[in-house]
Amino acid sequence: MKRVIFLTLSVLAGFFLVLALLARAAEAQVDKPAPNFTLPDTNGKSHSLSDYKGKIVVLEWLNHDCPFVKKLYNSGHMQKLQKTYGKKGVVWFSIISSAPGKQGYCTPEQANELIKQKKAAPAALLLDSDGKVGKLYGAKTTPHMYIITSDGVLVYNGAIDDIRSTNVEDIAKAKNYVQIGLDEVMAGKEVSTKTSVPYGCSVKYK
């Protein structure tokens, strides 16, 4: 009997150890393969990161009521980035991880309305209301930006730019890490700034 309990316990312990290791390995880290995810967009279509092998992918954490996000959308800056790089073949995903009832949460219809209103141009707006993908990537703020190469490697994790503020006038003065990173990736160069401290509102997880 004792042996059975011991065996069961060690199998369980082993199981959890493997699980813990897997969880660790799956977490997003620069210069490592970007963890795969599958999320529905605002039209109910499901997107997996693995479907976009061969394309450069940008992930943008989004909450339209956050003043840091407003700075970028009211000035048209974020839409411009989405359009410019969209034309160059970059797949731009905006992701909302706000939980139902929290700031920034949208039903698919509301999200579509917002895209129209803001004239946003992501490849798709993905809905992550249980926050699983947000947590997988360690998304802390809105905005929080990621760049994934066509080989599926995460090469940027951090802020949109280097001036922490909600002031529109700062956009022109700031160094935009995503723009620089994307240009470098497309030129086949090493990304010069791979991480920075993201700034913004906290992601409104459940």
Next chain:
Amino acid sequence: MSLKQNFQQDKNGPEYYEKSKNMRPNPLWKRISLFQYPLINLALFIFIYVFTAFSAEPQQSEHVKARLISEVKSIQPGKSFCVALWLKMDKHWHNYWKNPGDSGLPTKIEWNLPDGFVPGVIQWPYPKRFEESGLVSFGYEGEVFIITQIEAPKAIKTGTNAKLSASVDWLVCKESCIPGHADLVIIMPVKNKSPKIDERWVNHFKKTRKKLPKTSSEWKIKTSINKNQILIHIDPPSEFKGELKNITFFPEQGGIANYSGSQNLKRSQDGYILEVLRSKLSTRLPARLKGVLLSPEGWGNSREERALHIDVPLMNVD
């Protein structure tokens, strides 16, 4: 105490003005000298009555009252004095420390002072840790008094007034966040004598100074870093008789520590080691580690001095 009441009491000392979208208007009636005309008087009275009755309601969109407060009632040429930015927030709303943590924005003060006046660095009281859904930020709830020392030049005329202005930006949050701005002014008389303390704010200044991190102490602090952790070695001076418990490290620099990770205090040969989880974003490390160590039991033999400022070389032991 309302801002209006303070304004009335300030006849002999500095005068305060606030101009901001989010605050009550300046007391209009003080600036209007038409009271000798009864009809206009009546019309004005009704207008102002209605106006203030509406505007007396705090604007729900903002949640913050801002004001500049001088510790002393006058300025003496060539001497330094302290001015505080007072931010009073609605219940449960908070603003941010110099390192806001995972989200947020530190309060920014831009001084606009007369020629020759030199503002010192912002004296940040130690912050409080806020955690929500696994994300951590550092800041202040309720109210905060942020002191700046200002040096007055020798060459200012006594008998004149000096106008000190500050353009202040903050972010205030309670789940959601709202940026705020105020242009604040104090007008202070310049007198050729030791200034009198403004009694009304003595306790605020005293309480706040207790929260300013000590910059020198007998404690020996060393830090090192390995793959996953920052290790802060804390060795007590021989005269310390207490025991450290519940030490919290607030890093001043962003991107070094993982704020939601637990911090573990362990005994070492000569004292203690605080283990702080590293951030995944810390690919490039600074040469020095700066921040505040908080001990609820105090760093001396009393509970008075709870915060210790550290600025020490960061050694990579990997």
